[in-house]
Amino acid sequence: MTTAxxxxxxxxxxxxxxxxxxxxxxxxxxxxQGIRVTRMVxxxxxxxxxxxxxxxxLTNNEIVIVTGGLGPTKDDITxxxxxxxxxxxxxLGNLEQRRIVCNILHSxxxxxxxxxxxxxVVPDTCEVIPxxxxxxxxxxxxxxxxxxxxxxxxxxxxxxxxxxxxxxxVPFEALGALPDVIQDIRRHFDLxxxxxxxxxxxxxxxxxxxxxxxxxxxxxxxxxxxxxxPNQLTGIRLRLSSYSGDPSVQEARILAQIDRLKPLLxxxxxxxxxxxxxSAIGQLLRDTGHTLSVAESCTGGMISHLxxxxxxxxxxxxxxxxxxxMPVKESLLGVKAETIKANGIVxxxxxxxxxxxxxKATLSTYSVATTGWADAYGDERESAGTVRVxxxxxxxxxxxxxxxxxxxxxxxxxxxASALNELRKYILNSLNNN
Amino acid sequence: MTTAxxxxxxxxxxxxxxxxxxxxxxxxxxxxQGIRVTRMVxxxxxxxxxxxxxxxxLTNNEIVIVTGGLGPTKDDITxxxxxxxxxxxxxLGNLEQRRIVCNILHSxxxxxxxxxxxxxVVPDTCEVIPxxxxxxxxxxxxxxxxxxxxxxxxxxxxxxxxxxxxxxxVPFEALGALPDVIQDIRRHFDLxxxxxxxxxxxxxxxxxxxxxxxxxxxxxxxxxxxxxxPNQLTGIRLRLSSYSGDPSVQEARILAQIDRLKPLLxxxxxxxxxxxxxSAIGQLLRDTGHTLSVAESCTGGMISHLxxxxxxxxxxxxxxxxxxxMPVKESLLGVKAETIKANGIVxxxxxxxxxxxxxKATLSTYSVATTGWADAYGDERESAGTVRVxxxxxxxxxxxxxxxxxxxxxxxxxxxASALNELRKYILNSLNNN
Numbered sequence: 001m002t003t004a005x006x007x008x009x010x011x012x013x014x015x016x017x018x019x020x021x022x023x024x025x026x027x028x029x030x031x032x033q034g035i036r037v038t039r040m041v042x043x044x045x046x047x048x049x050x051x052x053x054x055x056x057x058l059t060n061n062e063i064v065i066v067t068g069g070l071g072p073t074k075d076d077i078t079x080x081x082x083x084x085x086x087x088x089x090x091x092l093g094n095l096e097q098r099r100i101v102c103n104i105l106h107s108x109x110x111x112x113x114x115x116x117x118x119x120x121v122v123p124d125t126c127e128v129i130p131x132x133x134x135x136x137x138x139x140x141x142x143x144x145x146x147x148x149x150x151x152x153x154x155x156x157x158x159x160x161x162x163x164x165x166x167x168x169x170v171p172f173e174a175l176g177a178l179p180d181v182i183q184d185i186r187r188h189f190d191l192x193x194x195x196x197x198x199x200x201x202x203x204x205x206x207x208x209x210x211x212x213x214x215x216x217x218x219x220x221x222x223x224x225x226x227x228x229x230p231n232q233l234t235g236i237r238l239r240l241s242s243y244s245g246d247p248s249v250q251e252a253r254i255l256a257q258i259d260r261l262k263p264l265l266x267x268x269x270x271x272x273x274x275x276x277x278x279s280a281i282g283q284l285l286r287d288t289g290h291t292l293s294v295a296e297s298c299t300g301g302m303i304s305h306l307x308x309x310x311x312x313x314x315x316x317x318x319x320x321x322x323x324x325x326m327p328v329k330e331s332l333l334g335v336k337a338e339t340i341k342a343n344g345i346v347x348x349x350x351x352x353x354x355x356x357x358x359x360k361a362t363l364s365t366y367s368v369a370t371t372g373w374a375d376a377y378g379d380e381r382e383s384a385g386t387v388r389v390x391x392x393x394x395x396x397x398x399x400x401x402x403x404x405x406x407x408x409x410x411x412x413x414x415x416x417a418s419a420l421n422e423l424r425k426y427i428l429n430s431l432n433n434n
Numbered sequence: 435m436t437t438a439x440x441x442x443x444x445x446x447x448x449x450x451x452x453x454x455x456x457x458x459x460x461x462x463x464x465x466x467q468g469i470r471v472t473r474m475v476x477x478x479x480x481x482x483x484x485x486x487x488x489x490x491x492l493t494n495n496e497i498v499i500v501t502g503g504l505g506p507t508k509d510d511i512t513x514x515x516x517x518x519x520x521x522x523x524x525x526l527g528n529l530e531q532r533r534i535v536c537n538i539l540h541s542x543x544x545x546x547x548x549x550x551x552x553x554x555v556v557p558d559t560c561e562v563i564p565x566x567x568x569x570x571x572x573x574x575x576x577x578x579x580x581x582x583x584x585x586x587x588x589x590x591x592x593x594x595x596x597x598x599x600x601x602x603x604v605p606f607e608a609l610g611a612l613p614d615v616i617q618d619i620r621r622h623f624d625l626x627x628x629x630x631x632x633x634x635x636x637x638x639x640x641x642x643x644x645x646x647x648x649x650x651x652x653x654x655x656x657x658x659x660x661x662x663x664p665n666q667l668t669g670i671r672l673r674l675s676s677y678s679g680d681p682s683v684q685e686a687r688i689l690a691q692i693d694r695l696k697p698l699l700x701x702x703x704x705x706x707x708x709x710x711x712x713s714a715i716g717q718l719l720r721d722t723g724h725t726l727s728v729a730e731s732c733t734g735g736m737i738s739h740l741x742x743x744x745x746x747x748x749x750x751x752x753x754x755x756x757x758x759x760m761p762v763k764e765s766l767l768g769v770k771a772e773t774i775k776a777n778g779i780v781x782x783x784x785x786x787x788x789x790x791x792x793x794k795a796t797l798s799t800y801s802v803a804t805t806g807w808a809d810a811y812g813d814e815r816e817s818a819g820t821v822r823v824x825x826x827x828x829x830x831x832x833x834x835x836x837x838x839x840x841x842x843x844x845x846x847x848x849x850x851a852s853a854l855n856e857l858r859k860y861i862l863n864s865l866n867n868n
Contacts, residue, residue: 013458013461014470014473015471016457016463016464016465016471017664018458019453019455020457020474023450023454024447024453027447028451029450031449036448037449038483039448039475040448040454041474049472196449205544207547207550208544229446229451230604231452232606296735296738300738300739300751301737301742302735302739304734304739305736305738305739309734309843311842314758318761319757319759319766320756321753321756322738322753322754322755322756324747324748324751324752325753327796327797328795331795332753332755332796361765362759362762375745385541403541405538405541412742412743
């Protein structure tokens, strides 16, 4: 299997100033091509460290993708390090990238300074893939005979055919250049495919789920691998992978295993692709033309926020009321003072009136509501970590209760995800009944 | 200077399914202690790769921090690799962690299964730092004489004193364990005294801010270092650090520099400690007994969510309305149909009516509202990336307009932060006038 290493260069990463998101996107794209990423490495803006690290990565991998260190300022030294690594004797200007640099600066009403134009100057040992989204070009260094007739191979040897791709560090530019890089890789390497399938589950802890599907897992063929990928907001992703064999045969074998697994998962399973609860709900609503509103208390806007991160959510999401203060529950949602008094603020009755109130105010098909104690402020009826969820719709109003530990930020997320999951199950049930 | 390496273990990172945020947080915490992170590495769930990589990191660094690979399921193999690396001959149960595991499961009304209890079993070569936030303990392996009298050092040698800390991969648990790990590092390594001061700014891009304070920065004494730490939601943190000398003397010298800097920053400065806009606003409101409500459109609940992540926010935050659909703007916020028709949905007039409407509905002292195009759906009046913000309160209603690029998720955050900053400035001005 073709292997790759993904390297990030920049002191700002090593001091924890920014989170490296490029490596994840690049690895995902490589993985989809059946390339196994063996390692991700982040190193600082240090010439010798860059040369040494990239030499090691090229020794151990066919493909090395580097991001960062190509900006116009003084601390960006990747290009010089790549020149040394590849045995470059001189640099030359790339006319196409120079024109792009001038156009970009012109469109921002800036003059092209020397430090800008210098970005279009590259070592003689590389090919350039023009970068239309930014001023730094993508440089490709080919070693040990991976160059085609019209490409200049480096004279440096690593004992096996390999190539290094240097991309800009700005995520927007790095991701913009990625399709061209993948295309170049496909042209120059003989790739064997990987096969993955992902199932999304919500509603059971990792250990309990592992126990539930233990027999099935133990019976998996040795060339099909299972991974548990838990996430607070999206539940546990189950990923089945095969790293060898004919891809269509392997896919069919994985699908056969999934068919055996699905009855064990029941309504824990909410999607057979990598997605989120809010996207899955959005899909259900879009497919059926129904609408949604939200009433929040302890979740403080999180449910509404999650729903509206989905592009196109304005098609089905009408709006929400977050009622932290009791008078707001009464004035905007129509929750009755006596309901609160008789049942407590964190109660099924209050959650139900909230859900019904927002549904009435917005005229939505469905609504979901939360009331709970995210942290220390429990009362005599319910302790911190408890949430009541209500879902209202054409089938009436249903409530549920969940109890977690005492941790504000985590509980806001858990409460929101639990509410979305109750909403999902209600909608599915409602659609099945009609 | 003491050096460290931060390592992440897990196939889910190498295939790009999740973004590694732990490494960034850990590096930042190490950096604040004056420890230089030389490299971050992510490797897969492969026994030999883990052993080889960690051996190399320990050879080159005093401190190695590892996250991931400690879950209860079968694909997590870090513990076995750490056992081999440290020359462990047997495993033993840690009673304190076992009790924590049982308590956590009990609080979730779950039985402690064998695979759960197995998490409290560790190699005999390690010390345990109990992890109160999760079931996997923090394991500390000490090499070459870094162990104190009551600690068991590993018999494996790396030629210099070094230690490896193994943390859970779940971000909440990893970050929860971090303070204890840092404390342990401070006890076992001879770190030079550190002095940091942080200023929080919002409202100016990094390059413009750097230009604005250039003269001041150039005049800083050579032993006082300035770092720019930009963040989408909290603005740019300016951190002044000293890594040598008497800490109380150094602190006084840093404070003197800050006194010179503050007049240059003006109302860009919103706090002299590491905090967030929503916490700074909460502090202002709590101190003065005023209250707040929110009306959101394009930000979809994000502002409300940010405000309610602050513990104790129920003291001043009353509630919000998120009005995605136009009828909801009219019914719940009282925005007039003719205002929308005459000015467009993304307009100062609509933002103002939203802010005034929610303030009236909740009877809050202040309110803030947003209406904008987070992504592709601009109209003939305003393009995607534009938001109108209105703040309403005793001094009347003020509006502002911001324009960013076309990126839904980023714009939701930028819009929310811009609105919070306008709200902060309004409140400050209002308090100064009274």
